[in-house]
Amino acid sequence: MREALLTAKEIVKTYPGAQEPVLNQISAEIYEGDFTIIMGPSGAGKSTLLYALSGMDALSSGKVLYRNQELGTLSEKKMAVLRAKEFGFVFQQTHLVSNLTLFENVAVAGYLQKGKSEKTVKERAESLLSQMHVEKAKGRLPSEVSGGEAQRAAIARATINQPGLLFADEPTGALNRKNSEEVLDLLNSLNQEGQSILMVTHDVKAAIRGTRILYLEDGKILDEMSLPPFDPKTAKEREEKVSAWLASLSW
Amino acid sequence: MELITLLKANLKSHRGTALGVFVLILLVSLSLGTVLTVWNNSSRYVDSEMDRLRYGELTAWVSGLPEAALLAEEISALDQVESVGVQPLIFSEYEIGERESDSEGQLITYDPERYPYKFFADDLSGYQAAPTEIAQGEVYASASMASMFGVQAGDAITFPIARSGGDVTFTVAGFYEDPFMGSSMIGMKGFLICEQDHEEIAGMIEESGADSLAREGFMLHISGVSGSALTAAQFNAFLNENTSLTSYVEFTHSREAISGFMLTLQNVFTSLLLAFVVILLLASMAVLSHSIGSTIEQDDTNMGILKTMGFTSGKLRVIQLLQYLMISLCGMGVGLLLSIPAAGLICRMTVTTTGLLIPSALPIGICLLALTVILLLLMGFVWLRTGKIRRISPVSAIRGTWKKSQEIKRTAFPIQKKGLTCWLALRQLLSGKRRYMGACLVAVLLVFFASLIGRVDAWLGPNGEGLMDAFNPADLHIAAQPMGETTIEQVEQTIGSYTSITDSYDLAMPSVSVNGVDMTANVITQPERFHLLSGQTCREADEVVLTEFVAADLGVSVGDTVKVAGTLGSGEYVVSGIYQCANDMGMNIGMNREGYDRIGEESPTMWCTHYFLADPSLQPEIMQALQDTYGGDVYLHENSWPGLAGILSAMQALMIFLYGMVILFVLVVTLLTAGKLLRAEQKDLSIYRTLGFSAGQLRRSFALRFGVIALLGSILGTIFSAFLTDPLVAVLMRMEGISNFSSQPAMWDVLLPGIVVIVLFLLFAYLAAGRIGKAPLASLEE
DSSP states (O other): OOEEEEEEEEEOOOOTTTTSSSSEEEEEETTOOOOOEEEOOSSSSHHHHHHTTTTSSSOEEEEEEEETTEEEOHHHHHHHHHHHHHHHEOOOSSOOOTSHHHHHHHHHHHHHHHHOHHHHHHHHHHHHHHHTOOOOGGOOOOOSOOOOHHHHHHHHHHHHHSSSEEEESTTTTTSSSHHHHHHHHHHHHHHHTOEEEEESSHHHHHHOOOEEEEEETEEEEEEEEEOOOGGGGGGGHHHHHHHHHHHTTTT | HHHHHHHHHHHHHHHHHHHHHHHHHEEEEHHHHHHHHHHHHHHHHHHHHHHHHTTSSSEEEEOOOOSSSSHHHHHHHHHEEEEEEEEEEEEOOOOEETOOOOEEEEEEEEOOSOOOOEOOOOTTTSEEEEOOOOOTTTEEEEEEHHHHHHHHHHEEEEEEEEETTTTEEEEEEEEEEOTTTSSSTTTTTEEEEOHHHHHHHHHHHHHGGGGGEEEEEEEEEEEEOOTOOOOOOHHHHHHHHHSHHHHHHEEEEEEHHHHHHHHHHHHHHHHHHHHHHHHHHHHHHHHHHHHHHHHHHTTTHHHHHHHHTOOHHHHHHHHHHHHHHHHHHHHHHHHHHHHHHHHHHHHHHHHHHHSOOOOOOOOOHHHHHHHHHHHHHHHHHHHHGGGGGGOOOOHHHHHHHHHHHOOOOOOOOOEEEETTHHHHHHHHOOOTTTHHHHHHHHHHHHHHHHHHHHHHHHHHOSSSHHHHHHSSSSSOEEEEESSSSHHHHHHHHHTTTTTTEEEEEEEEEOOOEETTEEEEEEEEEOOSSOOOOEEEOSTTTEEEEEEEEHHHHHTOOOOOOEEEEOSSOOEEEEEEOOOEEOOOGGGGEEEEEEHHHHTOOOOOSSOEEEEEEESSSGHHHHHHHHHHHHHGGGEEEEETHHHHHHEEEHHHHHHHHHHHHHHHHHHHHHHHEEEEEEEHTTHHHHHHHTOOHHHHHHHHHHHHHHHHHHHHHHHHHHHHHHHHHHHHHHHHHTTTTTOOOOOOOOOOHHHHHHHHHHHHHHEEEHHHHGGGGOOOOOGGOO
């Protein structure tokens, strides 16, 4: 039996003033090494689930455990340390710090890691930016680069501390097709290097990159499917398979 | 209608800004209303009281004549004189407890019919009915005696009328309001007694003859004819030339001079406070500027949408203008209302310093005029600052490209791992410089003013030494003037038993007239000791030095000649230099002994010997020993005077008020600026938190930005203050006869205002940044 990296136990999230919960008694496990996808129609609560699982949003009830550590019981300081060491975030809007260059955006996250020298962090930041093909734009501000470059830098930033789990919220949602493919390729290659990823998407082409897909609707996980690691050669068959599965869920 | 709807919506969505600006304008209005009330009412009140008591244009204190009626008649007969009022009095030193007066007191015969003084209630908060007569053995003192000597009702005041037991002791029955000599800035003090006591003391003086220490005299209140073109000095000269006044006069003061003495404290402090109001106004404008800029940045999308709906830039600017107009009007109105009790409180608090219960009724006309000018200034400023609304194009605002074009470009400052929080603070600061300009400007202004006041305070010194140096014509440690059997040699022996005397000089202060105008002459045996400002001291017998005030009043300068007249005659003297002595508001001259001997007769008791001690720290002990040994036989004084206490306590109150306002202002400014910044940076701060920065780290980094800004502002404010304090304060001091103001504060005095402002900005920014930890990170989802 595989050990869960992240466990959600009957989590409920109801926004103040709302009648119905956005997340309704969800229990799920996210496993190490997986590229887990959360799919579902608009308003299903995908992003809310991601933020709940990452400890970025408070729960109405239930609990989330990361490596058996309950996030809700952690102090603000301990949560910050956990985020710095164990979590990486990639958002739909790149959310780079506007007055830091791409390189600084990546390096600053690395500086938070204790025990690593500034030189080591800088070297890793350079290497990651090179890996993400944005080394030429590293000295520019986020407002001076394309959306694709910014998102690749955001991935570099999210992975600089080699997090236990990388959270991605519609990372290709604001990108054109070409840039989307590049970003997804990067995520795949990171996953193949052992990086656990939990990604929210409503795009089938993005979803087929995962090894496990959770289908969320009306605040509940209705079904899930597992896939072998992504191989571009089998992309078409994967897409058909996933589409058929989704169709069976009235997608 | 649409304007009102938008106006309401704006006020609702920017409640914090509205509240902040409201508080700032309220503070400006409150301070201004209070200052104008005290300033306007005090001068009007002194004026009206002098009119009510019929003090006239000139008052001459005379002695040595048995009956004042003849002299009064002689003066009244002149065509330039309307009337002469006579108040009989007795000049006498006095003792309260262990303390001796350093100026003569004046026991004035109470005559409620002719001089209806006002009498204070026991707690000095108001008046009580004036007594029809004063009981024998009782005295009413000026309210400032409470601060100068700690006098309370029931205390005893002893007046040494004659040697060998000729003392008269009175019990203080209460306090009266003396618009003539009541201020603690004036050394001479009046005491009201009944006619019987006056007669008895007059009898004692007559009986004791040469042993008499007190003397009979009169105040002659001389009113000029209405419409006379003569200035006070010309009127004085006219009287001296045409009557026998000079034969009896001890000193003469014009109504303006007396009013100046009475209002010295109020004028100095209200001038400083008025300058503070200007600083507060400038600081408010800096905050307003920042507030308008960030509001436009924040609302650009809404403004873009409104423009697509047909709103013109002009209309949008009018909405902004109306918004700030309403807030300013509310702030001004509430501030003005609050200034009524504030002014009342200040007027009551200063009774024992000013000697007057200044009316606290708001001078509506002046206040409204001043506030209207300020309002127009503010609205003009708002109109200018909202000009950038014109540059918002609907499409760019809705797409967000307009805001992007407002963003600050990158800085070449590297971010380093060590001290990451500080580097990030610096980066935020440098990349958003404009946003911090307001806070920086406020820091500059507040530190500048606090520094300025600190420098004035340091100049005053803990015991008022600075002020004393300005008033004394020359330096001293201890001064002694034998009045009876004791000889100066005995005094020196006593001093010598404690510490050796390093040097000494003699100083006398007889009355003379210069170009016909009565004033005091500082006659000195070592003219090189005068506090000289320009030219040379008066070494020769035909030379004098003048104060800047006298030189300007007489229209003479160094090298010119003046005619000085004394009891023996008159002579021509060359003005060899300008010196500093603020006594009599600068109405005095300096001359050497030989010079005085040409026109006046020396008397054995006129000289007061001033000593310099080898160990000045023994001064208090020596003073006590001299007092214990010689009592009233030797008149003693040091580099101090009882009125200093009032000034020092007023200065302390000003410092407390100033720092209180600084705290309030920094609080409001920080909350306003921080609120806007936190809103603008909410996304970046959330991103930092997702990266693993703790809320505490971000709070510290945020506070640090304000600390750095305050540091920069403080440095600039301190530098400005170092360069501008002396010339600015000197202008103010000149009006009070002090023409050599030069602050030389200690390092701590220089640094303190800056440190206070930096700490306040750091503290309030840290507190304001508390909301960083409360912002939900899920907002990044939006």
